[in-house]
Amino acid sequence: MSTQQEQPQEPESQEAPEDPEMRGTESPQQERLKEKEQGLAQEEAVDESDLEGETVHLKVFRYDPEVEGKQEPRFDDFYVPFEKGMTVLDAVMYARDEFDSSLTFRHSCRQAVCGSDAFFVNGKQQLGCKTQISELKQPVRIEPLPHQEVVKDLVVDMDHFYDQMHAVEPYFQQEELPDGDLEEQRQSRENREKVKMSTRCIWCAACMSSCNIAAGDNEYLGPAAINKAYRFAMDEREDEEIKEHRLRIVEQEHGVWRCQTQFSCTEVCPKDIPLTEHIQELKREAVKKNLKFW
Amino acid sequence: MAEQYSSFSRGGTGWLLQRITAAFLIVVLAFHFFQLHFVNHAADVTFAGTQARMENVGYFLTMVLFLIAGAFHGLNGVYNALVNQGLEGTQKKVVLAVLSLAGIALIAQGIWVAVAMAGWT
Amino acid sequence: MSQSYNRGLIEDFGRWKEFSAGMWAWIFHKFTGWMLIGYLFTHIAVLSTAIGAAAGDPAAIQQETDVYTTTIQGLESLFIIRVLEVGLLAVAVFHILNGLRLLMVDLGIGLSAQDKSFYASLVLTGIITIASVPTFMDGVTI
Ligand code: HEM
Ligand code: SF4
Ligand code: FES
Numbered sequence: 001m002s003t004q005q006e007q008p009q010e011p012e013s014q015e016a017p018e019d020p021e022m023r024g025t026e027s028p029q030q031e032r033l034k035e036k037e038q039g040l041a042q043e044e045a046v047d048e049s050d051l052e053g054e055t056v057h058l059k060v061f062r063y064d065p066e067v068e069g070k071q072e073p074r075f076d077d078f079y080v081p082f083e084k085g086m087t088v089l090d091a092v093m094y095a096r097d098e099f100d101s102s103l104t105f106r107h108s109c110r111q112a113v114c115g116s117d118a119f120f121v122n123g124k125q126q127l128g129c130k131t132q133i134s135e136l137k138q139p140v141r142i143e144p145l146p147h148q149e150v151v152k153d154l155v156v157d158m159d160h161f162y163d164q165m166h167a168v169e170p171y172f173q174q175e176e177l178p179d180g181d182l183e184e185q186r187q188s189r190e191n192r193e194k195v196k197m198s199t200r201c202i203w204c205a206a207c208m209s210s211c212n213i214a215a216g217d218n219e220y221l222g223p224a225a226i227n228k229a230y231r232f233a234m235d236e237r238e239d240e241e242i243k244e245h246r247l248r249i250v251e252q253e254h255g256v257w258r259c260q261t262q263f264s265c266t267e268v269c270p271k272d273i274p275l276t277e278h279i280q281e282l283k284r285e286a287v288k289k290n291l292k293f294w
Numbered sequence: 295m296a297e298q299y300s301s302f303s304r305g306g307t308g309w310l311l312q313r314i315t316a317a318f319l320i321v322v323l324a325f326h327f328f329q330l331h332f333v334n335h336a337a338d339v340t341f342a343g344t345q346a347r348m349e350n351v352g353y354f355l356t357m358v359l360f361l362i363a364g365a366f367h368g369l370n371g372v373y374n375a376l377v378n379q380g381l382e383g384t385q386k387k388v389v390l391a392v393l394s395l396a397g398i399a400l401i402a403q404g405i406w407v408a409v410a411m412a413g414w415t
Numbered sequence: 416m417s418q419s420y421n422r423g424l425i426e427d428f429g430r431w432k433e434f435s436a437g438m439w440a441w442i443f444h445k446f447t448g449w450m451l452i453g454y455l456f457t458h459i460a461v462l463s464t465a466i467g468a469a470a471g472d473p474a475a476i477q478q479e480t481d482v483y484t485t486t487i488q489g490l491e492s493l494f495i496i497r498v499l500e501v502g503l504l505a506v507a508v509f510h511i512l513n514g515l516r517l518l519m520v521d522l523g524i525g526l527s528a529q530d531k532s533f534y535a536s537l538v539l540t541g542i543i544t545i546a547s548v549p550t551f552m553d554g555v556t557i
Contacts (some may be wrong), residue, residue: 031549123433212438216379257305258378261520263529277526284523287310298520313521323507331547335498337491341483350519357420361459368452375445376523382429396456406460409533 055079056091057139060103064152067102075141075149076100082133089117089128092142092154103149105154107254112270115202119154120145125206145209161205164222168229168249173242188272191236198231198278208273219254221261223265223275224252230278233285244289251286259283308370315367322360341411348412361404369393436530447510454503461486494555501551505544512536542547 007283035209064070078095080086089107096103106116110129117128121144122136133140148156178185186288201245214222221229231247232238256279265275330336334343344362347353373393381389432443468476468483475481479488490496516532519525525532 009540091386107482148413209451213378217377218380251306253305253377257309260378260441261517261529262435262441267437272527276520277523278522278524280523283309283521286306290306313518320511320514325509327507330506331500332550333421335550335553337488339484339487339491340479341465341481342479344483346466363457368448368455372450372452373430375448389515400456400459403463407459407462407465410466413469415469 001140039288054082056082056086056133057092058095059139059141060092060095060154061143062103062153063143064102064104065152066152076103077139077291086133087129088121088126088131088133088136088140088142091133091140092128093184104152113202114206118145118204118206118237118270119143120209125210127204127206127270130270131208147211147215148205149211158203160218161208161222161224164208164220164225165228167221168232168246170225170228170232172230172232172235172238174238175275176239183239186239187235191234195231195234197271197273198227200273201227201231202271204270206268206270210264210268212262212264213258213260217254217258221250221252221259222254223269223279224281226256226259226282227273227275230282233282247282247286251290252284256283256286299401308374312367312370312374312409315363316365319360322356322363326360329345337393342390344411345413348408353413357408361408365400365404369397416524440516440529440533440536442540443509444513444517445497447506449512450503450506461490492555497552497555501544501548503539504551508543509536509540512539 011112019021019071056079058080059075060078061073062070062076078091078099080091080094080098081091089110092103093107096105103276105119105128106271107128108114108116112130113126115127118125119128120126121128121131122141124233125145129144142154144150144154144156148158148161151157174185177183201224203224205224207227211220211223214220229250238246259279261276261280263276266273266277269275330339348357373390376389377386452535462483464483464486468481473526476484479485513533515537516529516536520529
C-alpha cells in the first residue's frame with residue numbers, strides 16, 4: 001500500500017568533497033542526520049508484529065458546513081486493517097476508499113514532498129504520509145490543523161498561510177547577472193551549507209499551526225515565512241541592498257520580534273528545519289544592521 | 295510598512311532594550327534580595343538603617359537605575375504580551391499610553407521615595 | 416483568527432498535557448513576569464511611607480516609631496507575609512534563571528539543550544527556594 005521509501009538525502013554537491021577538512025567537520029546537517037538515525041533506530045525497535053493482523057482504531061474529525069448532518073463537528077470512528085509500514089495517510093485513505101467516500105483531506109505525493117497533508121494527529125502537527133501508525137497510541141485521533149479555518153473534514157484554508165509566505169518575497173532577486181551567456185550564478189559550498197536546511201520547506205503550515213503567537217496575532221509572519229526570508233537573506237549571491245530590504249520586512253513589528261522562542265515550530269517541522277534558530281539569527285542580524293546605521 | 299533607515303524599528307528597539315535591562319536586572323535583583331534578606335533581615339529594617347544605605351550616592355543611583363530598568367522591563371514585557379495576543383489599533387495605543395503613564399508615575403514616585411529615604415528633602 | 420469552526424482557547428489550553436518544555440517555560444516566564452511587575456508597584460507603595468517618616472518627627476526615627484519602620488516591621492511580623500516573600504523569591508529566582516536561559520537562546524547558544532535548561536531552571540529554583548526558607552522564616556511564628 002505504502003510507496004514510502006527512505007527519503008533520498010539531498011546531494012551535498014556535485015562531487016564528494018575531497019578536502020578532508022570539509023568532510024571531517026560536523027556540519028549542523030550531519031549532526032541532525034546523526035540524531036535522526038538514532039531516532040530511526042529507536043523507531044525500528046517498536047515491534048511492528050504486535051500490530052500484525054490487527055485493526056487500527058481511527059477517530060477522525062468530521063465537519064462540513066454545507067451538509068446538514070455534518071454542520072455540528074464530530075468525530076467518526078474507523079477500524080482499518082493494519083499493514084506493515086502503514087502511515088496515517090494510508091489509514092485515512094483506506095477509510096475513505098472502503099468506508100466513507102465523503103471523508104475529505106488533501107494529499108498528493110505521499111512522500112513528504114508536496115506538503116498537502118499536515119494534520120493534527122494525537123495532539124501534534126504531523127504529516128500524514130510521514131507518520132507511522134505503529135508509533136502512535138490508539139485510538140489515533142486525526143484532526144485538521146488548529147488555528148486555521150476548517151473548510152471541510154481535514155481540509156483547512158491555507159490562504160492566510162500563503163499570504164504570509166508571499167509577503168517575504170520568496171524568490172531569488174539579483175539584478176546583476178554574471179558576464180557571458182552561459183555563466184552560472186555560483187554559490188560557495190559553505191554558503192549552500194548555511195542555507196541548506198532552510199531550503200527544505202514544503203509549505204505544509206504545520207509550524208504556523210503549532211505557534212500560539214501566530215494564533216493570537218493574525219499579522220505575525222510566522223515561522224515558515226521567516227524561514228523563507230532567512231533562506232534568501234543569507235544567500236550571498238544576492239546584493240547587500242536586497243538583504244537589507246529583506247531584513248526590513250522581517251523586522252516589522254509583526255515579524256521576528258513576535259517570536260517567543262517556544263520552539264513549538266521547530267518540534268513539529270516534518271523537514272527538521274531549525275526554525276527557532278533561524279528566527280533568532282535574523283533578530284540578531286536586524287539588531288546588528290540597525291546598530292550599524294546608528 | 296514603515297521604511298526606517300536610520301533608527302531602530304519599534305519592535306527591534308523594544309526587543310534589544312528588554313534584553314539589556316534583563317542582563318542588568320539579573321545582577322541587581324540578585325544583589326537586592328541578598329542585601330535585604332540575608333545580609334540585613336527584612337524584619338530588622340528601620341528608617342535609620344535604610345537612610346544609612348541610601349545616603350551613599352552609589353547605592354542611591356543603583357537603586358534608581360534598578361527602578362527604571364525594572365519598570366521599563368516589566369511594563370514593556372506586559373505590553374509585548376498583549377501585542378502577542380493580537381492587540382491592535384486604538385486599543386493598542388490606549389494600552390501603550392496607560393502603561394507608559396503608569397511607568398512614569400511609578401518611577402517618579404520611586405525617586406521621590408528614594409530621595410526621602412536618603413534624607414535629602 | 417476568524418474561524419468557521421473555532422476550537423478556541425479552552426481547547427488550546429485543554430491540551431496542556433501535550434505542551435512541550437518550551438511552551439511551559441513561556442507560560443511560567445509570563446506568569447512570573449506579571450507577578451514581579453505587580454510586586455514592584457506594591458513595593459513602591461509600601462516604601463512610600465518613608466516620605467511620611469522623613470517629613471515627621473526626627474525623634475520618632477530615633478525611637479524607631481516612625482511610620483516607615485513600624486509599617487515594615489509590622490508587615491514582617493505577619494506569618495502570611497513571610498510565606499508570600501518565599502513565594503516571591505521562588506518567582507524571582509525562576510524568572511532570573513529562565514531569563515538567563517532565554518538570553519542564551521537569543522544569542523543562539525545551546526539551542527538544542529533548551530528543554531534541559533528549562534528543567535534545570537525549575538530544579539534550581541526549587542533548591543534555592545527550599546534552602547532559603549529558614550532565613551525567610553527566622554523569628555516569626557504563626
Ligand atoms: C532579574 C533578572 C530578570 C531577567 C533575566 C529577566 C528576563 C526577561 C526576559 C528575557 C524577558 C523576555 C521574554 C520574552 O520576550 O520572550 C522577560 C519578560 C518579562 N519580565 Fe523579566 N527579567 C528579569 C527581571 C524582571 C523584573 C524585576 C520584572 C518586574 C519588574 C520582570 C518582568 C517581566 C515581565 C512582565 C515580562 C514579560 C512577560 C510576558 O511576556 O508576559 N522581569 N524577562
Ligand atoms: S517550515 Fe517546516 S513545518 Fe513550516 S511549512 Fe515549512 S516544512 Fe512545514
Ligand atoms: S502527501 Fe505530499 S507531503 Fe504528505
